[in-house]
Amino acid sequence: MLNEYVYCPRLFYLEYVQREWATNLDVLQGRYVHRRVDQAAGRVPRAEAVTAEVAIHARSVEIGSEELGAVAVIDVLESDDGQLVPVDYKKGSAPDLPEGAWEPERIQVCLQGLLLRANGYVSNYGVIYYVGDKTRVRVEFTPALVTRTKQLLADARALAVAGSLPPPLVNSNKCPRCSLVGICLPDELNHVQQVTGSRPTAETAHGSDKAGSVAPDVAPARREIRRLFPARDDNKAVYVQGQGYTLGLRGATLEIRDKGQAVDAVRLFEVSQLNIFGNVQLSAQALRALASQEIPILHLSYGGWLQAVTAPPPHKNIELRCRQFQAAADPAFCLKLAKALVGGKIRNSRLLLRRNGRRLPPEALSQLVALRDLVERGTSLAELLGVEGSAAREYFRYFSTMFKLPPDDAPPFDFTGRNRRPPKDPINALLSFGYSLLVKEMVVAVLGVGFDPYLGFYHQPRYGRPALALDLMEEFRPLVADSVVITVINNGEIGPDDFLQRGEAVALLPRARKVFIEAFERRLDQLVTHPVFGYQVSYRRVFEIQARLLARTLTGEIPRYIPFVTR
Structure with missing residues (x-):
């Protein structure tokens, strides 16, 4: 990690202290050029047995020193007239520099030489091998380079202990x-x-x-x-809702089977998350393969409520979760964040009405503006809950104005307001299903960043409730879930015959759930201009950005959380 510190102290802290990790093309290419040297081979005798007559060629040699406080894995270890020479593989070509190599690479190979010395070996130079042009660059371990390496190592250790992200x-x-x-x-x-x-x-x-x-x-x-x-995550969210289906592994492919017969398949490296509705079986082999790829498995009820999450061990960034628990115990911080979340939700609700509402009375939008102003003057979470409830009633009071009317001016559905548990009309059934899908997306986002999804700031902890996911989804309820409901109704994708009435409860039929999920995924894949940063990203990517902005708020890098409000 010392080369990362020399390259960028923040990169070092993220990887070494917070244990953040991600791959890109350069990382994958680096793994490829190391595919052979990462396989341990060869013998290395004790220091006293190394003489000019002893030939040594070993791969993937681990060495450490308590005195230096460092460990390293040397790609290739060679002998030269009684001394050992560490050889470090790099994927690119040798740079046109007087030193022959970049400083982080020279520091890295020098540290390997110092570790060899600390274990009694003689090592006066190292080699950096550039695979791109097959060039060997010799790096002499001069007193200046040794002093520089030791100082950088001490600085890196001090940064790791300091607990402050550069x-x-x-x-x-x-x-x-x-x-x-x-x-x-x-x-x-x-x-x-x-x-x-x-x-x-x-x-x-x-x-x-x-x-x-x-x-x-x-x-x-x-x-x-x-x-x-990237603006989008090209991997796919996989949904399986066929009751009695089984999921198994065939090579590197996740196979969906019905009574033993394959009905669909997807390659593992193309999967971003697996969503299982109701009674769907998952083989142990498939479970291990998904976990090894860090692909979350979300278990939902047949109606779409999140019931469990199967994932690899929790994110290693314990520092962030400590900050989360400290901030959740601070009433002033919770109130400040809650104002941003509720204010963002009301702004986006008003925007959706303004863009799509037909023949709205003037007070429809002005009342939401007044309630948004009340949020800024709120003094407690209970007060904000009351304001949010009033805003929701006003918003849903005019929600049906966003539906297109057929030629006979008869609305396709009768909607008078929000109800749930259970929903009593088709529109509320769609809204509840949309919100349940949005919750599970936020759970995936906050888990990926390193949060505990069950400890929120606005929504208070309650057994089994992902409070933080509910916090972050507030500003996206109108923009994503409500927008999808309006789209499937106005486009005629879902009609009155797609619902099942059971007493006062209304539920979606399987075909309607499938259509709604497809529309939901289209919305998440849609590019939107970020109102603060000005570039275009998908809504699913926006979820991650907002979760990371919240993390940087907790660490003190930015003064306040900025809600996502479209213009």
Whole structure:
């Protein structure tokens, strides 16, 4: 990890302390060029047995020193006239530099030499082998390089113990190819810090823009914010709702079977999450394979309520969960965050009505504005709950105005307001199903970032309730779930015959659930312009960005959480 520290202290802290990890093309290519040297082979005698006559060639040699406080795995270890030479493999080509190699690479191989020395071996130089052009670069362990390496090692150890995440690099060319750029969010955090005045003015000279004042909290970017990660996650969310189906593994493929016959299949590396509705069986082999790929399995009731999550061991970023528990015990922080969440939800509800409502009376939108202003003046969570409830009643009072009327002006469904547990009409059945799908998406997002999904700030803890997921989904209820309901009704994808009436309860038939899930996934895959950063990303990616912004709020890197409000 010392080479990561030299390259970027923040990268080192994220990987070594918070145990964040992600892969990109460079990481995969690096694994490929190491595919042989990562296989341990060869013998290394004790230091006193190494002489000029002894030939040594070993791969993947682990060595450590308590005195130095470091360990390393040397790709290849060679002998040269009685001394050992560490050889470090790199995937690219040798750079055109006087030193022959980049500093992080020279520091890394020098540390390997120092570890050999600490174990009694003689090691005066190392080699960096660039696979791209098959070049061997010799790195002499000069006194200056040794001193520099020891100092950087001490600095890295001090940073790890300090417990403070270093600031992101500013407009650095190192960021675009970093595998953790989607976790680090360097440009995004720098922009928020600049426009909120939380970044020291000495750093604003690196091409930053001036602070602005645009609702709700932060001005959009005046200069382009680099989107350094993919706009979409190309992997698929897999849904299985056939009762009695089984899921098994065939090679690297997840196979869906009905009475032993394969009805569908998907390659494991294309799966982002697996959603199982009701009585669907999963083989032990498939479960292990999904866990090894860190693919969450979400177990939902037949009606769509999240009942369990099967996932690998919890995220290793315990530091974030400690901050989460500390912040949840702070009433002032909870109130501040709750205002942002509820305010964002009301803004997005008003936006949806303004864009899609037909013949809205003037008070429909003005009342939501007044309630949004009440949120800013709220003094307790209980007060916010009351304001949110009033806003929801006003919003759903005019919800049916967003449905297209057929030629006879007869609305396809009778909707007078929100009801649930159980829903008593088709629209409420769709809304409840949409919210249940949105909850499980937020659970996946917060688990991926490292949060405990059951400890919220606005929604208070209750047995079995993913309170944090409910917190973060507030601003997305209108934009995602409600929008999908409006779409499937207005496009005629779901009609009155797609529901089952049982007493006062109404439920979706299997075909309608499938149609709604497809529409829901289309919405999550839709690109939307981020109102703060100005680039386009999918809604599913936005969920992750917002969860990471909340994490950076807890760590103090940004002063407040910024809700996602479209314009």
